[in-house]
Amino acid sequence: MSLATEIDEQGFAVVEEVLLPMTVEALLREVGSWQDSSADRRGGLRNLLDFPSMRELANSDTLIGLVEPVLGPTATVVRGILFDKTESTNWKVPWHQDVTIAVKERVEAEGFGPWSMKEGVLHVQPPSSVMEGMLSVRVHLDDCPIENGALRVIPVSHKGGKIAVRDVELLAAESAEHICPVPAGGALIMRPLLFHASSASSISGHRRVLHFDYANVTLPSGMNWHEA
Template sequence: MNALERDGFTLVSALLSPAECRVIAGKIETMRCASVGTRRLLSQDWCRSLAVKIRQHPALSPLIPAGLVAVQCTFFEKSASRNWLVAVHQDLSIPVAERIEHSALQGWSVKEGQLYVRAPVEVLQRLIAVRIHLDMCGADDGPLRLVLGSHLQGLVTAECAALARQQEIVCVAEAGSALLMRPLLLHSSSKSSGKSQRRVLHFLFAPLELPLGLRWSDTV
């Protein structure tokens, strides 16, 4: 069993060069995100090309099963002017093309004009997130805090998630590195010291076909 399956995450260094990170950061800067990020980057041509590069990269392709496609890319930023934290949680919502009325589908919402639903657990168990760090992320930069192996527990209640934080580890990362993780892995992050900039691209890879008549809103 590899680290991704055993622990729920693995870190791959030097996926992108410093120059590539600067180019991507420049493209995001031209978008002038009004908040701490955006969930709608996959519509950008450069982002779609990057999704293909990720899937084909020799260090990542053995970890991303054949047939998985990119279905979303989210941008996050932490800095002195955009500092925030997030409580321990699992990523349960996925972007879909239209609403399907079914008793197994709950938690419908709309964010940035995109429809989301809480996915069935059998779908969540097959998803892989790839987080690309455009900047160095040290212990003071609001890194992810991960609870090893928690993705193997299925859906976790809020009470159990809070208790599980006693076993979390801090995941620091170099600029250009990629953190692969299972969305069911319990994770959180604290505010940064406010003295740095932490920018991350969060790609979600998933099986092309969904159950219950659901369809992805976009795929690459």
């Protein structure tokens, strides 16, 4: 089964050995330098594409080679986030879909809303059609076995479109989940509307993930992606 077919049918795929060990080591050094410079960055960091090295990675042949078979040649990276679970910054996430995008300005457009502000960045919930034209690539910098807060997903759940928050938990409880361990240097590729959750890590150490969102969608009415 091809990567594109697997993601179309299941909503996700795990690809090992996406990055070479030396590349992972270099990224860990850089991420560590950011976090050492500010306590606010210990659990993660938004606006990752503000760092030239992160934009270069997101636009590399390696990652674009994973994205284009699914989204096509017009796909572009629109958001980057660092997540880092540790003993002191540990959390669990309930079942949900990713249903918001980050934009530069508020523009009224049909089907867009509600609006919110997260760490100074404007976010909005777009129509399902926008989220269906997106793909998330989660690059793991640390080994992520089940015990390290590996993502849990409900296969095929992305095909139902955007679901009311109150119904996602109910539907997930009635479905068989799949846990996605990923080795360092590997990537979990998923559709944003796939039901997903994660448990708190139960082991010491880090679970650092570079999360990049890609889209093949042009936003309406002059609206612009925040990081594109």
